[in-house]
Amino acid sequence: xxxxxxxxxxxxxxxxxxxxxxxxxxxxxxxxxxxxxxxxxxxxxxxxxxxxxxxxxxxxxxxxxxxxxxxxxxxxxxxxxxxxxxxxxxxxxxxxxxxxxxxxxxxxxxxxxxxxxxxxxxxxxxxxxxxxxxxxxxxxxxxxxxxxxxxxxxxxxxxxxxxxxxxxxxxxxxxxxxxxxxxxxxxxxxxxxxxxxxxxxxxxxxxxxxxxxxxxxxxxxxxxxxxxxxxxxxxxxxxxxxxxxxxxxxxxxxxxxxxxxxxxxxxxxxxxxxxxxxxxxxxxxxxxxxxxxxxxxxxxxxxxxxxxxxxxxxxxxxxxxxxxxxxxxxxxxxxxxxxxxxxxxxxxxxxxxxxxxxxxxxxxxxxxxxxxxxxxxxxxxxxxxxxxxxxxxxxxxxxxxx
Numbered sequence: 001x002x003x004x005x006x007x008x009x010x011x012x013x014x015x016x017x018x019x020x021x022x023x024x025x026x027x028x029x030x031x032x033x034x035x036x037x038x039x040x041x042x043x044x045x046x047x048x049x050x051x052x053x054x055x056x057x058x059x060x061x062x063x064x065x066x067x068x069x070x071x072x073x074x075x076x077x078x079x080x081x082x083x084x085x086x087x088x089x090x091x092x093x094x095x096x097x098x099x100x101x102x103x104x105x106x107x108x109x110x111x112x113x114x115x116x117x118x119x120x121x122x123x124x125x126x127x128x129x130x131x132x133x134x135x136x137x138x139x140x141x142x143x144x145x146x147x148x149x150x151x152x153x154x155x156x157x158x159x160x161x162x163x164x165x166x167x168x169x170x171x172x173x174x175x176x177x178x179x180x181x182x183x184x185x186x187x188x189x190x191x192x193x194x195x196x197x198x199x200x201x202x203x204x205x206x207x208x209x210x211x212x213x214x215x216x217x218x219x220x221x222x223x224x225x226x227x228x229x230x231x232x233x234x235x236x237x238x239x240x241x242x243x244x245x246x247x248x249x250x251x252x253x254x255x256x257x258x259x260x261x262x263x264x265x266x267x268x269x270x271x272x273x274x275x276x277x278x279x280x281x282x283x284x285x286x287x288x289x290x291x292x293x294x295x296x297x298x299x300x301x302x303x304x305x306x307x308x309x310x311x312x313x314x315x316x317x318x319x320x321x322x323x324x325x326x327x328x329x330x331x332x333x334x335x336x337x338x339x340x341x342x343x344x345x346x347x348x349x350x351x352x353x354x355x356x357x358x359x360x361x362x363x364x365x366x367x368x369x370x371x372x373x374x375x376x377x378x379x380x381x382x383x384x385x386x387x388x389x390x391x392x393x394x395x396x397x398x399x400x401x402x
Contacts, residue, residue, distance in 0.1 A: 011090065018088035021095065027086040032058070032097060033105060036078045047074055051082055051097065060084075062099040068239050070102050071208070079105035103209075111209070114216050117243060121218075126225045127246045133230040135250055135261060136198050138269065141168045142262055143197035143229065145188035148173035152205045152234070152255035159259035164266040170197055176204040181214035186223040193229050200227065201258045202244065203234030215242040224248055234258035362386035374399040 008016075021027050034051035041047055045064025050057050060082060062070065074080070083101035088094070103111050121127065142160060146152050148171060160167055172188035175181045185202065192200050202224065204212070214220060215235045224231050224247045233248035234255040245251040252258035363371045364384045371377055377396045385392040 010093070014088060014090040014093045017093075017095075018090055021086060021088050029083075029085065031081050031083045033079070033081050034058075036074060036080055037076050039074050039076050047099075049074060051080070058086075059094065059096040060099050061096060062102065066100045071239065072104065074102060081105055081111070114209075114243070117216065117218060117221075118246065121221055121243065121247065126221065131225070133249045135230050135232065138264060139167060139198035139262065141170060141195075141197040142259075143170050143172065143192035143195065143200040145172045145174050145185055145192065145200065145202045146204050146255070147176045150176070150205050152203060155254070155256040156201060156234075156259040159256050160263045163260065163263045164269075166266070167263050170195060176214060177207070177211050182217045182219050185214055185220050189220075189223045189227055189231070193227050197229055199230050199232065199262045201232050201234055201252075201255070201262060202248070203232075203252075203255055203258060204236070205255065206237040206240060212236050212240060212242055215244045217243075220244055221247045232258045232262055374401055 032051060034053045034057075037050045037052055037057075039047065039049040045067065047062040047067070047070075049060050049062075051060050052058075062074075062084075081103045082097060082099045083103075084097055084099040086095060086097055089096060125131070144153060144156055146156070153171060157169060160169055170192060172191055174188040175184035189200065189202060203215075206212075212235055215233075221243045224233070224244050230249045231244075232250045232252050233242070233244045234252040234257070235242045235245065238253035250261060252261055362385070363377075364386070365371060365376065366382050366384065368384075369376075371383060377383060377399050379396050379398055381396050383394055383396060385394055
């Protein structure tokens with residue numbers, strides 16, 4: 001009788017096997033060579049195929065998100081090298097190769113050389129951002145290292161002329177493919193550097209990995225890195241990546257894009273100049289207004305501190321003091337006049353003359369002594385009587401005591 005110690009579900013077993021695959025470092029990144037069969041392009045964009053040789057076969061899938069790394073159309077019968085990860089599809093319990101890169105078998109050795117040189121140059125620091133030079137904002141001369149007959153140079157010239165017709169384009173007609181391409185591109189970079197161009201575009205149009213290989217050579221990469229002029233790489237199409245793309249100061253996906261990155265649109269420059277002119281005019285107007293205000297303040301201060309100004313100020317003070325003095329004198333005179341009139345009215349009330357005008361009279365003897373009692377008026381004596389309009393002489397006939 002068989003003893004059953006542990007029982008697992010199918011899902012648990014598949015999960016365990018998947019975990020074993022995941023922990024195996026080799027299966028996470030490897031290249032497998034074989035012949036393509038049963039190749040199918042799914043409507044979702046995924047590619048399903050089988051990779052086989054004389055001793056076996058393995059199911060493969062390339063998801064739509066990884067197809068940017070495929071530079072040709074996959075078909076049955078092709079000898080290819082597939083780079084990717086081996087993993088288990090738990091639901092079906094099947095393992096398969098998840099492809100991230102697919103190269104035709106003839107390109108495999110070139111790809112290995114590419115990866116090896118890339119690692120070496122990266123370890124040397126040639127890809128480091130600290131060595132990247134900024135692309136000048138405004139340029140006068142544009143150097144181009146490319147084939148004089150390819151579409152790349154036509155695109156660069158067309159875009160540059162459209163954006164800024166005043167930029168001078170200096171073309172170094174280089175060999176960009178086959179024998180002699182490497183020294184030709186290197187010589188072109190150094191020649192344009194000696195001419196002192198403001199920025200340089202190095203590149204060519206699209207092609208196979210063999211066509212673009214000159215831009216994956218160490219000599220070209222070192223020439224780009226050592227160049228004192230900022231270099232824009234523009235090799236192939238957007239999906240193509242070469243060694244000089246990592247070394248260059250800036251990578252452009254296409255030659256046309258490189259021209260747009262190197263040459264600013266003159267309309268933008270003219271717009272900036274107009275905006276700068278407006279700002280300058282406003283700043284000058286503000287400065288003039290501020291200086292005029294300061295000048296006027298200084299003029300006022302100068303006038304206030306000048307001898308003529310002081311004389312005018314003293315005159316104004318004198319006139320003001322004179323006015324205050326006259327006003328004060330008028331007020332005092334009016335007050336004194338009022339007091340005088342009051343006293344005058346009082347005196348009038350006490351004046352004998354005022355009494356006479358009211359019907360009273362003033363009696364004196366011949367000597368002018370006032371007669372206040374009948375005892376002083378003896379009969380027969382002459383007396384003087386003062387009335388309001390004159391004097392009367394009279395003789396006392398008799399006297400009566402009251």
